[in-house]
Every structure is written in structure tokens, then in C-alpha cells.
Amino acid sequence: MPNFKKLTSLILVFALGIVVTVAGLRFFGKSLPTSISNGETVFQKERVVDEESVVIDVVDKVSPSVVSIAVKNNQSLNPFGFPQQGSQQESGIGTGFVVSSDGLIITNKHVVSETNSNYVAIIKNSDGGEKKYDISEIHRDSFNDLAILKIDTQGLSPVELGDSDHLKVGQKVIAIGNALGRFENTVTTGVVSGLGRGVAPIDPATGVAERLDDLIQTDAAINPGNSGGPLANSAGQVIGINTAVASAENIGFAIKINIVKQLISDFKTSGGKISRPLLGVRYTHISKDTALLNDVPEGELVREVVSGSAADRAGIKVGDILTQFDGQKLTEEDTLSKLIRGKKVGDEVKLKVFRDGQTLDLSAKLGEAPNQ
Numbered sequence: 001m002p003n004f005k006k007l008t009s010l011i012l013v014f015a016l017g018i019v020v021t022v023a024g025l026r027f028f029g030k031s032l033p034t035s036i037s038n039g040e041t042v043f044q045k046e047r048v049v050d051e052e053s054v055v056i057d058v059v060d061k062v063s064p065s066v067v068s069i070a071v072k073n074n075q076s077l078n079p080f081g082f083p084q085q086g087s088q089q090e091s092g093i094g095t096g097f098v099v100s101s102d103g104l105i106i107t108n109k110h111v112v113s114e115t116n117s118n119y120v121a122i123i124k125n126s127d128g129g130e131k132k133y134d135i136s137e138i139h140r141d142s143f144n145d146l147a148i149l150k151i152d153t154q155g156l157s158p159v160e161l162g163d164s165d166h167l168k169v170g171q172k173v174i175a176i177g178n179a180l181g182r183f184e185n186t187v188t189t190g191v192v193s194g195l196g197r198g199v200a201p202i203d204p205a206t207g208v209a210e211r212l213d214d215l216i217q218t219d220a221a222i223n224p225g226n227s228g229g230p231l232a233n234s235a236g237q238v239i240g241i242n243t244a245v246a247s248a249e250n251i252g253f254a255i256k257i258n259i260v261k262q263l264i265s266d267f268k269t270s271g272g273k274i275s276r277p278l279l280g281v282r283y284t285h286i287s288k289d290t291a292l293l294n295d296v297p298e299g300e301l302v303r304e305v306v307s308g309s310a311a312d313r314a315g316i317k318v319g320d321i322l323t324q325f326d327g328q329k330l331t332e333e334d335t336l337s338k339l340i341r342g343k344k345v346g347d348e349v350k351l352k353v354f355r356d357g358q359t360l361d362l363s364a365k366l367g368e369a370p371n372q
Contacts, residue, residue: 054234055189058174061236063185065159066229067096067105068122068178069112069135069149095177095229096121096149097238098156099264103133105149106260107228108243109140112147121151124185139267139274142369143341144259145212145243148267148274159230162237164256167192167216175220175242175252177229190220190250198335199244199253213338215253216240222252277343277366279336280309281316287332297354299323299330314364316353323359324352340366 071093094111098104105121112119112135119135137150175188194217218231222242231240231254240254267274283300291298300322305311316322322330325339326349343349345368353360 054172055174055187058232058234058236059176059185059187062097062159062174062176062230062232062238064124064126064157065098066124066176066185067098067107069094069096069107069228070120070122071114072118072120094225094227095242097228097230098123098158099161099260100158101154101156103151103153103156104264105135105151106241106264107147107149108241109142109145109147111228112138112140112149119149121149123156137272139272141263141274142276142278143337144255144263146241146255146260146263148263159232159238160236161257161261162233162235162239164216164239164258167195167239167256169194172234173218173220173239174232174234175218175222175226175229175254176232177222177226177242186223186226188221190218193217193219193251197253212243212253212255213335214256215243216256218252218254219250220252221250222254275345276369277340277345277347278306278309278369279340279349279364279366280306280311281322281336283322283336285330285332285335286321297321297323299354300336310364310367314351314362316351316362316364317355319355321354322351323354324350326350 094107096105096107096111099106119138121133121135122130123133124130133151133153135149136152137148139148139150141147169192171192173190173192175190176185178186195214197215197217198213199215216231216239218240220231222245224245226242227244229242230238231242233239239257241257241260242252242254244253245251263274281300281302282304283302286294286296286298286301288298302311302316302318302320302322305316305318322336324330325336326343328334328339330336330339343366345366347366349364349366351362351364353362
């Protein structure tokens with residue numbers, strides 16, 4: 001007489017084996033055959049995994065707002081290789097993105113740093129074509145390597161700006177940009193590798209390293225031409241602007257979007273103007289270790305004083321070491337440029353200056369940085 005208990009156990013084991021097999025195949029992104037015809041197995045298409053879907057959704061959302069920035073060259077070559085008079089040619093140099101439907105675009109200042117050049121914004125159409133717009137206005141932010149561009153058009157699709165004050169190391173990010181100035185809307189992915197970073201990229205127009213603080217570090221590939229492009233989170237919100245690449249693999253930096261949001265707000269309330277305070281010095285930071293070795297205080301060694309500037313009027317000289325700015329000690333974390341950002345044009349500030357073994361107390365009324 002058959003053992004029904006043992007038979008039932010075998011059936012349960014067999015059924016469990018089928019369930020485990022199905023679950024395993026699904027776990028690895030595969031689906032089971034849906035039918036068998038003439039001895040050939042017909043498979044469903046592989047499912048797009050969740051991570052891929054996130055990236056695709058972000059690209060679909062953000063890409064229509066990404067702009068290629070090109071500079072106009074005065075001459076192009078004819079088929080025989082000779083200059084063609086009266087012709088113009090565009091060369092891609094960077095990236096930007098739309099922040100208002102009436103033609104405001106954000107990019108890096110160093111992308112549009114040449115004040116005597118004419119620039120063009122190139123925007124992709126929904127049908128795959130592209131449209132070129134002459135950039136009619138350029139407003140440069142001397143503090144943050146940012147620029148606000150204006151083109152004369154309406155009905156653009158602005159990006160959604162996120163919140164960069166609550167970023168977490170390890171969260172996913174997607175960078176979109178005009179890689180190498182030639183490959184439009186190139187997409188790279190990575191994570192937030194670090195926060196609060198400081199770097200000093202060199203401005204190609206002046207050859208001067210300009211200190212940038214409180215940056216986002218990411219391992220998403222950022223190449224020349226990506227500058228000014230958006231760094232988005234997995235919700236498709238722009239949380240940074242790609243701005244610099246370190247001399248090492250998988251290390252790039254982006255300016256936090258909250259700085260941009262404040263810049264846009266100030267720009268609109270001031271009637272279309274970027275106003276930044278200016279002391280008027282170029283300097284090199286003397287670290288604590290260097291200061292100890294040379295028997296001088298830590299601070300900012302003045303390399304140049306701009307004629308007629310607030311620093312010049314206050315009596316600051318080349319070779320001075322600025323040790324305090326309005327009561328705040330100048331260190332590698334609290335740099336002069338960082339502290340000036342917290343002031344306004346016309347503010348009176350107190351300065352402590354080390355000169356020839358003595359400490360001097362000076363005062364200065366901050367001027368206004370040029371917009372170009």
C-alpha cells in the first residue's frame with residue numbers, strides 16, 4: 001500500500017524546487033520561457049533592472065534642458081584648406097543648463113571667460129535636431145566660477161533644482177555634459193565620494209588658480225567640456241554643477257546647487273546684475289607648518305594689490321601677510337575668499353596685517369567686483 005505521507009513530501013519538495021529555480025532566474029535578471037514551439041524555446045526580453053531604469057529616467061528628464069556652449073570662430077576653411085572670409089564656425093567648449101523658460105542658462109565662469117569672444121548656446125529639439133541661439137548677455141560670478149547666460153527665446157524646459165545641503169556620501173549621481181567639447185549629452189554615473197572639498201583650478205583666461213570651497217566630490221567621469229553641466233540625483237533633480245577634474249582618476253568636483261539658487265535669486269532681485277564684494281588682492285596661503293618654519297604667522301601672503309581697490313585705499317602692500325579678516329583668523333579652512341563671500345559691497349571690515357615683524361590694524365570698505 002503506497003505511503004501517502006512520503007508521496008506528499010516528494011510532491012512538496014518538487015514544487016519547492018521549481019519555485020527556487022524561478023526565483024533564482026528572476027534574481028539574475030532573466031525570465032522563464034513563455035512557450036515552446038517546434039523544439040525552440042522562446043524567451044521574453046530581459047527586464048531592465050531598477051538601477052538602469054533610474055538612470056534612463058533621469059537622462060530623459062534632464063537632457064532636454066542641457067545646453068552645449070560653443071564659441072564662434074571668425075573664419076572657417078574652404079574645401080581647399082584656405083580661410084573663407086566672412087564665415088563663422090562654432091567650437092564646442094562646455095556645457096550649461098536651462099534654469100528658466102525665458103532663456104536663463106547656468107554654466108561655469110571659466111567656460112565663457114574670454115570677454116572678447118562671441119558665444120552660442122545649442123539646444124536639442126524633441127525631434128532630434130538642434131537650434132542655435134546667440135548668447136546676448138553674460139554675467140560672471142567672480143567668487144564661485146559661475147556665470148548666468150541669457151538667450152532671447154521663450155518656452156524652454158528648465159531643470160528641477162534640488163537641495164545640496166542634505167547630500168550623503170555614497171548616494172548615486174548622474175553627470176550629463178558635452179564631453180571633450182564634441183560628444184553632446186554624454187552620460188556618466190557614480191556616487192558622491194566626499195563633501196566639503198576645496199580645490200584651486202586654474203582659470204585658463206588668466207592662468208591664476210582660483211580657490212573653490214565646499215565642493216561635491218564624485219567619481220562620475222567628468223571630462224573637459226563637461227564643465228558647467230548638471231550633476232543630478234536619482235530623482236532627476238540637479239544638485240551640482242560639474243566644474244573641475246583632479247589630476248587623478250575618478251575624482252571630479254561640482255559646485256553645490258544651493259549656491260546657484262542663491263545666485264539666481266540675487267540676480268533677479270537686483271534687476272539682472274551680479275554684485276560681489278571685492279578687497280582687491282591676489283594672495284597665497286601660508287600654512288601653519290610653513291609659518292612655523294619661517295617664523296611668520298599663518299595667513300594670506302599678498303602677491304598683488306589692485307590699484308584703486310579697497311585694499312589699496314586701506315594701505316595693504318605686496319609682501320604683507322593678512323592674518324585676520326573682520327575678527328576671523330585666516331586659515332586653510334577659513335580662507336580670505338571664503339570670508340569675503342559672506343560680506344556685501346560697501347561693508348566696512350577690520351584687517352590684521354603682519355609687516356616687517358609688526359602687526360598692524362587696518363580697515364577697508366569693500367568695493368564691487370567687475371562683472372566681466
